[in-house]
Amino acid sequence: MKKLVVIILVLFSINTFAQSRGVIGKWNTIDEVSGKAMSVVEIYEHNNKIYGKVIEILNPKNRNNTCKDCPGDDHNKPILGLVIIKGLVKDGLEYNDGRILDPKSGKLYKCYIELEGTDKLKVRGYLGFSLIGRTQYWERVK
Secondary structure, three states, X not given: OHHHHHHHHHHHHHHHHXXXXXXXXXXXXXXOOOOOEEEEEEEEEEOOEEEEEXXXXXXXXXXXXXXXXXXXXXXXXXXXXXXXXXXXXXXOOEEEEEEEEEOOOOEEEEEXXXXXXOOEEEEEEEOOOOOOEEEEEEEEOO
16 A cells, blocks of 8 residues: 555656646757757746747857847847747746747747647747747757
Protein backbone atom coordinates (compact mmCIF):
# COMPACT_ATOMS: atom_id res chain seq x y z
CA MET A 1 0.00 0.00 0.00
CA LYS A 2 2.86 2.38 0.85
CA LYS A 3 4.47 1.72 -2.53
CA LEU A 4 1.24 2.56 -4.32
CA VAL A 5 0.94 5.87 -2.44
CA VAL A 6 4.57 6.72 -3.25
CA ILE A 7 4.06 5.93 -6.95
CA ILE A 8 0.93 8.09 -7.09
CA LEU A 9 2.74 10.98 -5.38
CA VAL A 10 5.69 10.72 -7.77
CA LEU A 11 3.42 10.68 -10.84
CA PHE A 12 1.44 13.63 -9.48
CA SER A 13 4.66 15.56 -8.83
CA ILE A 14 5.98 14.93 -12.34
CA ASN A 15 2.68 16.06 -13.88
CA THR A 16 2.54 19.17 -11.69
CA PHE A 17 6.13 20.07 -12.59
CA ALA A 18 5.43 19.70 -16.31
CA GLN A 19 2.35 21.91 -16.10
CA SER A 20 4.06 24.50 -13.92
CA ARG A 21 6.69 25.09 -16.62
CA GLY A 22 3.90 26.42 -18.79
CA VAL A 23 4.91 28.63 -21.68
CA ILE A 24 7.89 30.13 -19.84
CA GLY A 25 11.18 28.92 -21.29
CA LYS A 26 13.15 28.64 -24.51
CA TRP A 27 11.42 27.63 -27.74
CA ASN A 28 12.70 26.71 -31.20
CA THR A 29 10.79 28.54 -33.91
CA ILE A 30 10.13 26.13 -36.76
CA ASP A 31 10.11 27.00 -40.47
CA GLU A 32 6.79 25.88 -41.95
CA VAL A 33 8.34 24.85 -45.28
CA SER A 34 11.54 23.04 -44.25
CA GLY A 35 10.43 21.94 -40.78
CA LYS A 36 13.81 23.07 -39.42
CA ALA A 37 14.45 25.25 -36.37
CA MET A 38 15.26 28.84 -37.34
CA SER A 39 15.74 30.64 -34.04
CA VAL A 40 15.32 30.36 -30.29
CA VAL A 41 12.82 32.61 -28.53
CA GLU A 42 12.88 32.93 -24.76
CA ILE A 43 9.41 33.43 -23.33
CA TYR A 44 9.36 35.15 -19.96
CA GLU A 45 7.01 36.95 -17.60
CA HIS A 46 7.32 40.64 -16.70
CA ASN A 47 4.71 42.57 -14.68
CA ASN A 48 2.22 39.68 -14.99
CA LYS A 49 2.44 39.70 -18.80
CA ILE A 50 4.19 37.34 -21.20
CA TYR A 51 6.94 38.45 -23.59
CA GLY A 52 9.23 36.63 -26.02
CA LYS A 53 12.71 37.67 -27.10
CA VAL A 54 14.88 36.24 -29.90
CA ILE A 55 17.97 34.95 -28.08
CA GLU A 56 19.56 32.89 -30.84
CA ILE A 57 19.48 32.81 -34.65
CA LEU A 58 20.53 29.39 -35.86
CA ASN A 59 21.58 30.26 -39.43
CA PRO A 60 24.95 32.08 -39.21
CA LYS A 61 24.14 34.09 -42.38
CA ASN A 62 21.13 35.69 -40.65
CA ARG A 63 22.67 36.49 -37.25
CA ASN A 64 23.40 40.14 -38.06
CA ASN A 65 20.07 40.91 -39.76
CA THR A 66 18.11 43.94 -38.62
CA CYS A 67 14.37 44.59 -38.58
CA LYS A 68 14.34 47.03 -41.50
CA ASP A 69 10.56 47.26 -41.85
CA CYS A 70 9.62 47.12 -38.18
CA PRO A 71 7.54 49.98 -36.76
CA GLY A 72 8.48 52.47 -34.05
CA ASP A 73 11.33 51.72 -31.66
CA ASP A 74 11.98 48.33 -33.29
CA HIS A 75 12.90 49.91 -36.66
CA ASN A 76 16.42 48.85 -37.71
CA LYS A 77 17.09 47.03 -34.43
CA PRO A 78 19.03 43.76 -34.63
CA ILE A 79 16.66 40.79 -34.76
CA LEU A 80 18.91 39.04 -32.25
CA GLY A 81 17.67 40.39 -28.92
CA LEU A 82 14.41 41.74 -30.35
CA VAL A 83 11.24 41.31 -28.26
CA ILE A 84 8.75 39.81 -30.72
CA ILE A 85 5.96 38.70 -28.34
CA LYS A 86 4.55 41.58 -26.35
CA GLY A 87 2.10 41.80 -23.48
CA LEU A 88 0.18 38.52 -23.52
CA VAL A 89 -2.16 37.87 -20.57
CA LYS A 90 -3.19 34.46 -19.25
CA ASP A 91 -6.82 33.62 -20.06
CA GLY A 92 -7.66 30.06 -19.03
CA LEU A 93 -5.35 27.73 -20.93
CA GLU A 94 -4.16 30.31 -23.44
CA TYR A 95 -2.37 33.65 -23.40
CA ASN A 96 -3.85 36.44 -25.50
CA ASP A 97 -4.51 40.20 -25.79
CA GLY A 98 -0.94 40.83 -26.92
CA ARG A 99 0.99 41.27 -30.12
CA ILE A 100 3.58 39.36 -32.12
CA LEU A 101 6.08 40.98 -34.47
CA ASP A 102 7.18 39.26 -37.67
CA PRO A 103 10.78 40.49 -38.09
CA LYS A 104 10.87 39.41 -41.75
CA SER A 105 7.96 41.61 -42.82
CA GLY A 106 7.99 44.11 -39.96
CA LYS A 107 4.28 43.54 -39.41
CA LEU A 108 2.71 43.51 -35.96
CA TYR A 109 -0.18 41.09 -35.42
CA LYS A 110 -2.60 40.28 -32.62
CA CYS A 111 -1.47 37.06 -30.99
CA TYR A 112 -2.39 34.20 -28.77
CA ILE A 113 -0.35 31.23 -27.64
CA GLU A 114 -1.23 27.99 -25.92
CA LEU A 115 0.53 24.79 -24.95
CA GLU A 116 -0.24 21.65 -26.92
CA GLY A 117 1.61 19.27 -24.65
CA THR A 118 4.56 20.13 -22.45
CA ASP A 119 6.99 20.63 -25.36
CA LYS A 120 4.82 22.05 -28.16
CA LEU A 121 3.56 25.63 -28.32
CA LYS A 122 0.85 26.86 -30.67
CA VAL A 123 1.57 30.45 -31.74
CA ARG A 124 -1.15 32.24 -33.71
CA GLY A 125 -0.77 35.69 -35.25
CA TYR A 126 -3.80 37.29 -36.86
CA LEU A 127 -5.43 40.46 -38.14
CA GLY A 128 -8.86 41.44 -36.87
CA PHE A 129 -10.16 38.15 -35.53
CA SER A 130 -8.31 34.88 -35.10
CA LEU A 131 -9.84 33.11 -38.13
CA ILE A 132 -7.70 35.24 -40.46
CA GLY A 133 -4.09 34.55 -39.61
CA ARG A 134 -1.23 32.10 -39.44
CA THR A 135 -0.32 29.44 -36.91
CA GLN A 136 3.15 28.12 -36.10
CA TYR A 137 4.12 25.33 -33.75
CA TRP A 138 7.25 25.88 -31.73
CA GLU A 139 9.19 23.17 -29.90
CA ARG A 140 10.63 23.54 -26.41
CA VAL A 141 14.45 23.62 -26.30
CA LYS A 142 15.64 20.58 -24.37
